[in-house]
Structure formats: C-alpha cells, structure tokens
Amino acid sequence: MTLDQVIFVISAAAAIFGATMMIAQRNPIASVLYLILSLLAQAVIYIQLGALFLGAILVVVYAGAILVLFLFVIMLLNLRGGEDLGRPTPVLSRLAKYVLALLFLVEMISITYQGFQADVGAGVMALAPDGFGSVTMVATRLFREYLYPFELTGVLLLVAVVGAVVIAKRDTHKESPGGAQGKVRTDESPTESVKG
Amino acid sequence: MVPLSAFLILAIVLFVIGIIGVMLSRNMIVLFMSIELMLNAANLSLIAFSRALSLVDGHAIVFLVLTVAAAEAAVGLAMIVTIYRNRDSINIDRLSLMKW
Numbered sequence: 001m002t003l004d005q006v007i008f009v010i011s012a013a014a015a016i017f018g019a020t021m022m023i024a025q026r027n028p029i030a031s032v033l034y035l036i037l038s039l040l041a042q043a044v045i046y047i048q049l050g051a052l053f054l055g056a057i058l059v060v061v062y063a064g065a066i067l068v069l070f071l072f073v074i075m076l077l078n079l080r081g082g083e084d085l086g087r088p089t090p091v092l093s094r095l096a097k098y099v100l101a102l103l104f105l106v107e108m109i110s111i112t113y114q115g116f117q118a119d120v121g122a123g124v125m126a127l128a129p130d131g132f133g134s135v136t137m138v139a140t141r142l143f144r145e146y147l148y149p150f151e152l153t154g155v156l157l158l159v160a161v162v163g164a165v166v167i168a169k170r171d172t173h174k175e176s177p178g179g180a181q182g183k184v185r186t187d188e189s190p191t192e193s194v195k196g
Numbered sequence: 197m198v199p200l201s202a203f204l205i206l207a208i209v210l211f212v213i214g215i216i217g218v219m220l221s222r223n224m225i226v227l228f229m230s231i232e233l234m235l236n237a238a239n240l241s242l243i244a245f246s247r248a249l250s251l252v253d254g255h256a257i258v259f260l261v262l263t264v265a266a267a268e269a270a271v272g273l274a275m276i277v278t279i280y281r282n283r284d285s286i287n288i289d290r291l292s293l294m295k296w
C-alpha cells in the first residue's frame with residue numbers, strides 16, 4: 001500500500017464511522033460532534049483530490065460555521081437527549097427502510113462498476129495540472145463561466161437570511177402583554193410586556 | 197494511486213447513510229444533519245470527477261452547493277426553533293397535521 005492509499009483508507013473509515021455514529025446517537029450534541037469528525041475526514045479526502053481551497057472552505061465554513069449554528073440552536077433549545085421522541089417505529093417499517101437503502105446502495109455501486117470497470121483508463125486518476133484546485137483557478141472559473149449562478153447565490157443568501165429572521169421572530173401581535181396565553185413562558189414574559 | 201471508483205463508492209456509502217438517517221430518525225435536528233451529509237456526499241463525487249477530468253468546474257459547483265447548504269441550514273434551524281416553541285417537541289412525527 002502506498003501512502004496515498006493509507007491516507008484514503010483511514011480518512012474514509014473515519015468519515016463513515018462519524019456519519020454512522022451521528023445517526024445512532026441520541027444526544028444531539030454528540031451527533032453534531034460526530035458529524036464534525038466526518039466532515040474533517042472528508043476535508044482530508046478533498047485535499048487528497050487536489051481541492052485545496054475547498055478543503056479549507058469545508059473546515060472553516062461547514063465545520064466552523066454551519067455546525068456551530070446547529071450547536072447554538074441545540075443549546076438554545078436546551079436539548080439533552082432525553083426528549084420524548086414518541087413511540088418507536090415498528091420493526092417491519094424499519095426493516096423495509098433498511099432494505100430500501102441497501103437496494104439503493106447496491107444499485108449505485110453496480111452502476112459505478114459498470115461505468116468504470118469497462119474502461120480501465122477512466123478508473124485511474126489523471127495527473128492534475130499545476131495549480132489545480134488553487135484559489136486562483138477556482139476563482140477564475142467561478143467569476144467567468146459561473147458568474148451568473150454566483151450572483152444568484154448572493155440573492156439566495158439574502159432571501160434565506162430575511163426568511164430565517166421572519167420565521168424565528170416571535171409574533172408580538174398575538175401574544176398579549178400580560179402573558180394570558182399559556183405558551184408565554186414566565187422567564188420571558190418581562191421582555192414581552194416591555195415590547196407590548 | 198487510489199482509483200476514482202473508490203472515491204465514488206465512499207460518496208455513495210455516505211449518501212446512503214444520510215438516506216437512512218432521513219428515513220429513520222425521529223429527531224428533527226438529526227434529520228437536518230443527515231440532509232447536510234447527503235449534500236456533502238454529492239460534493240465529494242463532484243470533486244472526484246473534477247479531479248479525474250482535470251477540470252475545476254466541479255469545484256465551482258461545489259462552492260455554490262455549499263452556499264445553498266448554508267442557506268438551507270439557516271432557514272431550517274429557524275423553523276426548528278419556531279416549531280419547538282409552539283409544540284415543545286422536536287419529534288418529527290408530531291408534525292402530521294398537514295398529512296393527507
């Protein structure tokens with residue numbers, strides 16, 4: 001085994017382990033931390049594939065910002081893993097879901113093999129050109145061929161931010177200042193009455 | 197040298213784990229994280245293909261997908277906060293009000 005293969009096997013195992021543990025955990029905070037482990041392993045694979053800029057972006061933006069947002073919400077809602085999640089799914093329905101997922105896995109892997117075993121040259125990684133995946137190269141492509149989608153992304157982010165604020169905002173018209181509705185919690189009612 | 201199919205199979209396995217998480221989890225936050233995992237698996241296959249073809253187009257698309265994932269996380273978490281405030285639960289099965 002070359003060093004390349006050793007790095008791939010270790011990081012692939014870490015990525016799959018983190019993803020599996022993320023689903024299996026009952027405590028949401030442990031779940032987020034396992035997803036961060038999986039993302040860090042995926043960042044190693046990105047860098048192995050020559051995507052240096054995107055590997056850094058994955059760590060900084062994904063593990064550093066989006067998953068911290070998840071952690072923030074979990075701590076805001078004070079979830080500890082002991083929540084009532086209703087009655088468990090029936091065994092038969094759970095089994096059917098596993099079978100469906102397995103079927104999908106087998107189908108995708110067989111498609112991959114049919115596509116890439118026939119042509120040996122396609123299965124081997126081509127030699128990357130100099131500076132492949134660097135900021136310069138990605139930015140040149142992004143600001144020339146993909147300029148229009150890139151600008152649309154800015155609009156999407158604006159809409160998402162405004163939408164998130166509107167959705168998460170407390171509706172002050174419906175809740176009376178004195179806390180007549182049962183949903184107003186006692187620790188928040190002073191601020192409610194100030195607003196009202 | 198690691199073949200391209202190894203990266204693709206890793207992406208497929210991660211995607212299927214995400215599918216299982218979406219289908220089986222009753223916790224809304226874990227469900228959202230499973231969707232993030234599926235997006236990342238798609239990104240991994242895009243990057244593997246762009247390396248195999250020596251084109252950086254895949255990297256630009258991954259950049260756009262990351263932005264969409266960030267927007268989705270922001271809106272989704274705002275929805276989770278609102279639902280939790282109204283229902284006092286993060287159980288996805290409780291949201292069957294609009295089910296046919």
